[in-house]
Amino acid sequence: MTGVVRTVLGDIAPDALGPTDYHEHLFQVTPLLPGEDLDDEDASRAEAAALLASGASAMVEATPTGLGRRPQAVARISRDTGLHVVHTTGLHRHAHYPGPHQPTELSRSDLLSRFRADLLVGMDDTAVRAGLLKAGVGYWSADEVERTVLDAVGQLAAETGAPVMVHLEHGSAAHKVLDLLDESGCPPDRVALAHVDRNPDPGLHLELAARGAYLGYDGAARHQRWPDSMLLDCLAEVVAGGGGRRLLLGGDVARRSRYVSYGGMPGLAYLFDRFVPRVRARVGDEATDQILTENPARWLSWEPGPAPRHRPEKGSVVHDQHRG
Template sequence: MSGVVRTVLGDLRPEELGVCDAHDHLFISSPQLPGQELNDARAARAELEAFRTAGGTGVVQWTPYGMGRRAADLPALSQATGVHVVCATGLHQAAHYAPELLKEVRGGLAELFVRELTEGIGTSGVRAGLIKVAGGFHALDAHARWTMTSAAEAHRATGAPVAIHLEMGTGALDVLDLLCGELGVPPHRVILGHLNRSPDLVVQRQAAEAGCWLAFDGPSRTHHATDWRMPDAVRALADAGFGHRVLLGGDTVVAAARSVSGGPGMPYLLRRVRPRLEAELGKEAVDRILAENPGRAFAVEWS
């Protein structure tokens, strides 16, 4: 099995991605967050520069199709700041889209994902490096099953990893039952996001035992009251032998959360989260989580 990390400037060996924010956003817009869009290219560049100054070298943008990815702007930002950027295809929950857009993609969602992974996003020429879809709160509705089925088809065609928004951190085992059980996606190609929002150590351990990746991706918004429990959860996974399955991200989704706007932003991951985790796990273990795990998790693999 061979693999590369597909960035907006081309393919890298997994080890070249370096210290990585494994789940974040440079651009995103949604009717669920009116007036809080990330759509300022200058602010995006400043945020990447701040992350680079803090020691970061890679960012995975999970913004999917139809949510203001601005893929055409990403190569210039990556080149100007020296930060590797990975861009997503995929589809979020139905609430984030106009009904007309969902109707447009209804008959060919897997084909859309494959096209963006292999040919490029629109006319930008930027190829996506992962597929992002979403579950619901403690359940999978028809929309989630449709998008995950399409993601599984695209994975089989391209070898791209599948990243999942878990609503409030819930539904992890239902997602694995569908994606890995019914649809046959290998567990090590699945990344579960937002696990920090539902600090159920038993479910997290079960998900790790299944062989998938576990992303603890916050804080970025003030209602994530479980962030303080994250170090204990990561320590429990590491103590159980699953430190090699953990990912860390910032998940900046509103403009006020950017560090350049006075929020925690991308640098917070390295400025505060990293030393807090080093106190629990030691520097060597945290270095692996930040600088080795993302390259393996986001590699596009082919036989």
């Protein structure tokens, strides 16, 4: 594996990453989840420590621009706990940004320069850099803003080699998203399709894997909608069909009412405590270790170029960015 994984504490070798939860949130504030803010550094640190203790050694912080991300606090938590964290830039789907004065109003070229600076200089006037790009679409829909973000993300991925995550609403429009990114220069093998397991269709997943895309499974512990067994069945069929090299596992717990450290449950540790043992029992150690360790390291590896000009002075690290 060539390249590095860009974490909030700096670049590391891909094989130093270890078992990785490909999608969580230490901080997130969005009008789509009222009352579910993740905004307490001590509580988020405790939850990160629980994830580490459960068997993960790395996670992706999947909160992009404008949704209460706090890169400095994430870096402190990573330093304090020893959990590797790869932070996201880019934008979520449009519905997360209602009202005026939103980053969704930025032009394509402003989005490009902002995301590029987040990857190569630092996020929100800090020296903490993002290690991947994010875009999002609606349920079988991608409006003008979402297409512009996809285009900017795709172009930047082509330019830098950075990995990409795309939020799929209910797992829809996966092929179309890969087509749009490809048109912008980003090949499918740089892309993780988040929530693709909301449409647990192993035939479709094998098609997407054959195009090179990563399949983000992050829907465990949601049995008011579907039992974990359904995800396990789908995952096992994908492995049996030769798609194991493209699977990623995450929790995407994302709500304070489900974080143990915020007083809820089941918490970030559920994935490794409860779900991964069932994956292991179902598809064996070799496939499971590939899914947890080898695949995320390959997906998250790239070769960052030098920072563009106007790099902020080292040490000129500013306060955390709160949503305002």
